[in-house]
Amino acid sequence: xxxxxxxxxxxxxxxxxxxxxxxxxxxxxxxxxxxxxxxxxxxxxxxxxxxxxxxxxxxxxxxxxxxxxxxxxxxxxxxxxxxxxxxxxxxxxxxxxxxxxxxxxxxxxxxxxxxxxxxxxxxxxxxxxxxxxxxxxxxxxxxxxxxxxxxxxxxxxxxxxxxxxxxxxxxxxxxxxxxxxxxxxxxxxxxxxxxxxxxxxxxxxxxxxxxxxxxxxxxxxxxxxxxxxxxxxxxxxxxxxxxxxxxxxxxxxxxxxxxxxxxxxxxxxxxxxxxxxxxxxxxxxxxxxxxxxx
Numbered sequence: 001x002x003x004x005x006x007x008x009x010x011x012x013x014x015x016x017x018x019x020x021x022x023x024x025x026x027x028x029x030x031x032x033x034x035x036x037x038x039x040x041x042x043x044x045x046x047x048x049x050x051x052x053x054x055x056x057x058x059x060x061x062x063x064x065x066x067x068x069x070x071x072x073x074x075x076x077x078x079x080x081x082x083x084x085x086x087x088x089x090x091x092x093x094x095x096x097x098x099x100x101x102x103x104x105x106x107x108x109x110x111x112x113x114x115x116x117x118x119x120x121x122x123x124x125x126x127x128x129x130x131x132x133x134x135x136x137x138x139x140x141x142x143x144x145x146x147x148x149x150x151x152x153x154x155x156x157x158x159x160x161x162x163x164x165x166x167x168x169x170x171x172x173x174x175x176x177x178x179x180x181x182x183x184x185x186x187x188x189x190x191x192x193x194x195x196x197x198x199x200x201x202x203x204x205x206x207x208x209x210x211x212x213x214x215x216x217x218x219x220x221x222x223x224x225x226x227x228x229x230x231x232x233x234x235x236x237x238x239x240x241x242x243x244x245x246x247x248x249x250x251x252x253x254x255x256x257x258x259x260x261x262x263x264x265x266x267x268x269x270x271x272x273x274x275x276x277x278x279x280x281x282x283x284x285x286x287x288x289x290x291x292x293x294x
Contacts, residue, residue: 020176020204174206258293
């Protein structure tokens with residue numbers, strides 16, 4: 001029987017800002033083989049190794065993602081790329097290992113602990129994890145194939161938010177993006193290479209809380225509307241009050257200008273968070289107003 005529920009990513013009832021995956025430390029492990037529905041459910045690496053991997057990344061409050069290239073050559077690798085992302089510092093390191101068990105030897109406490117090389121160009125991870133949600137395979141994989149940006153672009157396992165497919169993360173800043181076209185994705189990568197903030201499709205910076213994510217994007221959008229280019233790390237964000245109606249102060253590091261962003265959390269009807277699920281009521285953040293300071 002055919003489901004009457006549309007694909008989750010076709011139900012666009014939510015605003016994107018404030019929906020980014022949160023986290024600051026990531027291990028991106030190249031694995032060209034099959035990915036189970038949850039890559040740490042024991043089916044991908046076996047139960048014993050999986051339990052060890054889980055414990056290791058949890059010790060550092062890190063996230064393990066699997067990445068791969070879709071070409072035939074990339075499936076015949078003899079060693080594995082590992083990217084270590086420290087998003088709080090905006091740094092990615094790269095090294096090569098023989099297998100997944102070598103991840104257990106990595107010190108994830110900070111930069112410069114594992115003899116890895118510094119990567120100076122962005123990484124874009126596009127979710128293609130079809131066993132987790134169909135939308136990611138249907139919309140993510142064609143986008144990967146269309147971009148042709150070499151080692152800048154990788155397929156990745158589940159990064160949350162498949163209802164925003166094609167969904168992706170931009171490293172080393174842990175930005176999440178959603179509902180991105182090929183043209184928008186190329187423009188976003190060009191901006192990142194130039195050190196510029198990209199507003200369209202931006203769900204937020206994962207090192208910030210959802211209201212902070214929303215506020216940063218709102219101020220960046222306002223400045224962009226005024227014709228002002230915004231650097232990717234130009235805005236400093238501080239939440240001043242928690243709860244359902246927080247205030248966030250966003251400071252332009254270059255000028256010292258401050259913007260007080262008043263937000264409100266609202267209910268959203270009709271959210272379909274995964275393919276095949278019934279619509280539900282969700283919550284999201286909206287900007288009430290932006291007040292320039294000094």
